[in-house]
Amino acid sequence: MVRSVMEASHAASEAVKLIKPDVVAAYPITPQTHIVERISEMVADGDLKTEYIRVESEFGAISALVGAAAAGSRTYSSTASQGLALMNEMLFVASGMRLPCVMNVANRALSAPISIWNDHQDSMSARDIGWLQFHCETAQECLDLTLLAYKVAEDHKVLTPALVCLDGFTLSHVFEPVDVPDQKTVDAYLPPYKPLHAYVDPARPVTQGPIAFPTHYMELRNEQNEAMMNSFPVITQAFKDFADKFGRAYDFLELYRMDDAEFAFLGIGSECGTLKVIVDKLREKGEKVGLIKMIVYRPFPKEQLLEATKDLKGLAVLDKAISVGFEGVLFTEVRSAHYDSDHKPDLRNFIVGLGGRDIRYEHVESIYEMLKSGKGKKIEWMY
Amino acid sequence: MIFGMPEEEYFAPGHRACAGCGAATAMRLITKAAGPNTVLVESTGCMEVVSTPYPQTAWRLPWIHGAFENSAAIASGVEAALKAQGRKKDINVVAFAGDGSTFDIGIGPISGMFERNHDVLYVCYDNEAYMNTGIQRSSATPFGASTSTHPAGKESKGKTEWKKDLTHIIAAHGTPYVATASISHPRDLFKKVQKGIEIKGATFVHILAPCPTGWRSDGAKTVEIAKLAVNSGVFPLFEIEDGKHVIQRPKKVTADIREYLKLQGRFKHLDEKDITFIEEQVKKRYDRLVKLAESGL
Numbered sequence: 238m239v240r241s242v243m244e245a246s247h248a249a250s251e252a253v254k255l256i257k258p259d260v261v262a263a264y265p266i267t268p269q270t271h272i273v274e275r276i277s278e279m280v281a282d283g284d285l286k287t288e289y290i291r292v293e294s295e296f297g298a299i300s301a302l303v304g305a306a307a308a309g310s311r312t313y314s315s316t317a318s319q320g321l322a323l324m325n326e327m328l329f330v331a332s333g334m335r336l337p338c339v340m341n342v343a344n345r346a347l348s349a350p351i352s353i354w355n356d357h358q359d360s361m362s363a364r365d366i367g368w369l370q371f372h373c374e375t376a377q378e379c380l381d382l383t384l385l386a387y388k389v390a391e392d393h394k395v396l397t398p399a400l401v402c403l404d405g406f407t408l409s410h411v412f413e414p415v416d417v418p419d420q421k422t423v424d425a426y427l428p429p430y431k432p433l434h435a436y437v438d439p440a441r442p443v444t445q446g447p448i449a450f451p452t453h454y455m456e457l458r459n460e461q462n463e464a465m466m467n468s469f470p471v472i473t474q475a476f477k478d479f480a481d482k483f484g485r486a487y488d489f490l491e492l493y494r495m496d497d498a499e500f501a502f503l504g505i506g507s508e509c510g511t512l513k514v515i516v517d518k519l520r521e522k523g524e525k526v527g528l529i530k531m532i533v534y535r536p537f538p539k540e541q542l543l544e545a546t547k548d549l550k551g552l553a554v555l556d557k558a559i560s561v562g563f564e565g566v567l568f569t570e571v572r573s574a575h576y577d578s579d580h581k582p583d584l585r586n587f588i589v590g591l592g593g594r595d596i597r598y599e600h601v602e603s604i605y606e607m608l609k610s611g612k613g614k615k616i617e618w619m620y
Numbered sequence: 621m622i623f624g625m626p627e628e629e630y631f632a633p634g635h636r637a638c639a640g641c642g643a644a645t646a647m648r649l650i651t652k653a654a655g656p657n658t659v660l661v662e663s664t665g666c667m668e669v670v671s672t673p674y675p676q677t678a679w680r681l682p683w684i685h686g687a688f689e690n691s692a693a694i695a696s697g698v699e700a701a702l703k704a705q706g707r708k709k710d711i712n713v714v715a716f717a718g719d720g721s722t723f724d725i726g727i728g729p730i731s732g733m734f735e736r737n738h739d740v741l742y743v744c745y746d747n748e749a750y751m752n753t754g755i756q757r758s759s760a761t762p763f764g765a766s767t768s769t770h771p772a773g774k775e776s777k778g779k780t781e782w783k784k785d786l787t788h789i790i791a792a793h794g795t796p797y798v799a800t801a802s803i804s805h806p807r808d809l810f811k812k813v814q815k816g817i818e819i820k821g822a823t824f825v826h827i828l829a830p831c832p833t834g835w836r837s838d839g840a841k842t843v844e845i846a847k848l849a850v851n852s853g854v855f856p857l858f859e860i861e862d863g864k865h866v867i868q869r870p871k872k873v874t875a876d877i878r879e880y881l882k883l884q885g886r887f888k889h890l891d892e893k894d895i896t897f898i899e900e901q902v903k904k905r906y907d908r909l910v911k912l913a914e915s916g917l
Contacts, residue, residue: 262700288704290697291736293735294729294732297690300687300696300729301693301700303686304695304696304698304701305704307684307694308697310700310701330686437682437684439656439681442683443682445683445684446684447673449674453675457674
């Protein structure tokens with residue numbers, strides 16, 4: 238293991254080097270560029286042996302990934318925003334064909350108006366497509382969760398593609414110390430990918446991607462959903478193995494100062510750094526407040542969430558994505574999860590950080606005031 | 621072997637193509653030429669739909685379908701994976717797609733694949749419209765053809781534009797081998813597919829595949845119509861190898877364009893003026909091709 242200071246983007250690139258994908262296909266888009274530029278340098282210097290396809294578009298990138306994965310190879314790509322949107326059609330194809338492709342998403346707002354800055358509207362719009370979805374707060378998590386995503390995606394009980402998301406600029410371009418594990422330990426954690434159903438072998442020809450009539454389509458979608466639900470124990474085991482091998486413990490949710498909390502924030506990604514600072518400040522003042530950081534977003538960790546909120550009086554859900562015409566995307570899901578629970582804390586929705594708007598301490602303090610006092614609207618836009 | 625072609629069938633009988641389908645004949649010939657050590661990558665389209673009604677398949681070769689507009693990009697990924705696995709030398713990668721996929725919606729990924737020069741043979745089976753969705757106009761549809769999105773009517777003569785010259789667009793990428801072929805000339809088609817596979821890098825074979833359903837023609841006359849297209853100069857058979865044009869057929873125009881048009885309901889509304897215009901345009905384009913070939917270009 239080597240500890241060095243690096244950009245979070247480069248931590249993702251380091252993960253790719255350790256994973257040794259057969260095929261990388263990527264197209265540059267801000268703020269994902271630093272990830273693929275570093276991978277390109279690794280290939281140019283002979284540090285990473287991979288077939289790197291400099292595709293003509295993000296649509297080409299995901300299509301090439303589907304081809305390579307259908308031929309039985311481990312694959313990698315990364316993108317953001319408009320790029321993920323351009324991939325949309327093939328994201329469905331990758332998950333429907335049960336190809337364990339893994340991609341980083343450097344989260345960025347969607348046009349129009351065009352914005353290169355961070356929010357979560359890109360990956361949230363991919364939530365129903367059948368991709369596992371992990372979210373990083375730190376550069377270390379960019380490396381760790383990218384490794385872990387392969388472990389889960391390639392498991393034969395899962396065989397489902399994965400997105401590993403890092404906030405554009407607010408994480409992707411931030412320098413932090415990162416422990417880079419040695420190759421031997423990574424190889425022990427993540428053995429070479431063994432395809433089960435997707436391969437090219439003229440002696441055993443397989444037809445991949447057929448047409449299904451109404452007599453079969455639902456069964457296949459149901460199997461896909463089951464595979465995603467099967468990932469819960471696989472992810473749990475992958476976290477456990479990760480802690481054993483690398484000494485860093487993760488879970489579906491990170492619970493920060495939640496032990497006796499009466500109120501809490503629920504956040505995703507880099508904003509959790511800010512939220513932790515505010516939690517500490519409020520705790521110093523004697524406030525019983527904590528943070529729930531959602532690391533795994535798909536499959537949706539409903540049970541873990543209800544366990545975390547079972548003693549709360551109020552929960553502020555911070556959304557960096559709006560379902561236009563309704564409410565924050567995460568908020569809808571959190572509220573839905575609590576419908577079946579005997580304990581329903583006061584659930585409040587705060588729309589924050591769209592198009593890279595800073596989430597300031599004052600915002601978070603004000604959110605806490607509203608949450609604790611019960612004042613303000615059910616859905617508040619904080620800017 | 622029959623006419624130098626293996627008897628093995630890799631596109632199995634029992635598929636659901638229409639009677640007299642030119643594309644199905646093309647599939648049979650392409651797979652025979654490619655042989656058993658081949659992976660096929662196909663775009664959404666007639667041939668994909670008729671051959672893979674889950675849980676059945678007509679393919680006796682590894683076969684991959686992703687979406688409508690990207691068999692070139694998927695094939696790029698397959699080729700890269702086989703290279704990474706050290707198996708590319710043993711397995712041919714053949715992409716194939718219809719004209720809608722190739723001429724229109726997929727041209728971006730196709731341009732990408734040819735520019736990067738992946739070791740893939742890309743075959744377009746051209747039936748000159750979106751036949752799978754019900755005979756809608758594509759940029760491969762010929763001038764004057766009536767389609768469901770550009771029908772002939774009181775104020776319309778069908779398609780108002782000439783067919784896109786995709787073969788030369790592909791050749792302009794510096795592609796090592798580009799050829800046209802027709803199901804009416806199976807041995808020529810067979811040889812061109814084999815050549816496309818043998819030559820390293822991205823290669824292209826453009827096959828005219830009449831569609832009785834969309835062309836409003838007699839299914840028993842598919843081969844005859846394809847032959848008339850070739851011999852009248854409407855769809856000449858040629859190769860561009862290392863940038864040089866060589867014409868296989870027709871050496872001299874021997875068939876009448878009117879005969880070709882007459883056998884197809886899609887052209888039945890055309891008047892004398894339209895047909896004369898088509899004759900002039902076909903001649904102009906054929907003459908240009910002859911000039912290119914004669915001057916060694």
